[in-house]
Amino acid sequence: QVFHWEKIDNGFCGTIDDVAVYVEQRSDALGVHAKAASASSRCVGEHGQDAHATKLLVRNYFALDHPLAEICASFPDDPIMNAARKFCRGLRIIRQSRWECLATFICSSMKQIAHIRQISRRLRERFGDARKIDNGAGGSRATSTGRPARVDEPGGESINHLVYTFPSAQRVAESSEKELRECALGYRAKNLLATARLVRSRAADLDAWAALSDVDLREKLCQLPGVGAKVANCVMLFAYERLRAFPIDVWIERVLREKYFPRKRKVTRQRLRAFSELYFGKHGGYAQQYLFHHARAAARSHRTAKIDDQERRNLSARGR
Template sequence: MIEFALRTTGRQIDLDSTLDCGQTFRWSKDGEWWKGVVRDTVLFLKENSDGIIVRSSSESLLGRDVYSGIESYLGLEDDLQMIRSTLEKRLRAFDLKVRAVSEKALSEASGLRILRQDSFEMVVEYILSTRNSIPMIRWMSDRLSELFPENRIDFCGESYYAFPSLSQLKNISEETLINLKIGFRVPWLLKLFSKIEKESYFSGLSTLTVEEKLEELTKHDGIGYKVGSCVILFSYGELSAFPVDIWISRVMKDLFAFSGSTKKLMRFGMDSFSPYGGYYQEALFRYYRTHKLGRDFK
């Protein structure tokens, strides 16, 4: 086990907001600790007065040493003060209700950061997210990982499972996926696993523009603008992305009296709150979900 203190002085972060806002699925809170699996590394995180105590099962994280890897993963390079200031300027174009609700949402999410997660894992998990709840996405991701005993990681007296590689998933059967209650998403995943030769395909998309990333990702079955936007935001760090799910559709109707297709709503969010639409979206998503707002806007 590797344990170290990550100082976050001047770089505000709230682990509760960051890890429980719907952008990631394999984390859970146990007392003071957040425990999760980031691709093939088990991490325990706990906040203290100076920053974050990190416990890691590995010396590396997503291709970096664990020290720089955790800073990148947690989005600590983002200037939250500048992001907040920019969004407040964008909001001046809207009426008092929009500004008041947005101010509350941004304040309650003041320490929320956009994670930089593994692109292949994000593609699979966000395909699973289609018409699904966060607890079920977590359950499916964990059960999918547990299919491979060789991926077991024993850490601090508990057992965890790394997320499977593409080469492992290429050998998975339709029956096995059906037994995981993946349902109508099964053909999408099987086609993805067979069509993509190497995981480097996904990392290679990092050099493309936002529009090019979306165009490439949406060529695959099961990846529409919602899934594609989530992947480019939470994996590639394209902070202008504005994913639209049922909650954000409700927000658009409630706050902006605006409705339409996923693409239309996505474009509105990206154009109105560039270059930080993703941070605004997450703040609104968390606020409406936490306070159970907008349920009358179907």
């Protein structure tokens, strides 16, 4: 869903809009330390109005108001979906900034996740604003997950970390294609620059598009440079909260073909799209994320098992 969060200490550092955030899971509570964009970098995780604003910011970003039990109960009752639901317990669709989400997925075309993370980092470091954040040791508070939960004091030593905000459409629009290519975008630089300029001029009014129907929103998004059906569905799901949107990438296409159409050699992508929209229903986007994460985790586990098996064979051969 997002590509810029970094594992630090026992949690993760990143930014939500222009706020630097350290977040850490503590049992049934979400520990948060945040610093605003003000010159004083005042800690927003302390008592008072700022603490309330931070709680709202974090709850909104991580969609802690989504009725997760109800959503998961709406998934199809089949062995594949049930295994994914059990494995991905607690996974949520976060709410991203529309511009950041759109820009990031334009950059993601034909790229692996590690490469997308690299592009995101370079764009942030070159065109974004620096923010310092730490793990909150020594005095910041935790925000709860939206139900009664323990509020913990962070322990251990403070770990300072530098993060960068995602550059605005205005800032990207003022850059050159050459500068964007230097951030490892390749041919995507041209598309990102053109889209940023459309957003800056409001020819593409991302906020106004929130009022459109799913069909019209997808059509508008697909008119932007570098945006096809998959990217449009990702943006609809992660930035516009259109929970029916079901992005089909190589991982999900493989799951659909192997698990839901195992005996059919030729299934068109159009049929896969029609099937996924009908079969997974109004929370199809959530189902997609559960299937996606489960499939990737299973693939990693399989690769690890193969490596371990090969190492055992090598050791056995050397011992003869």
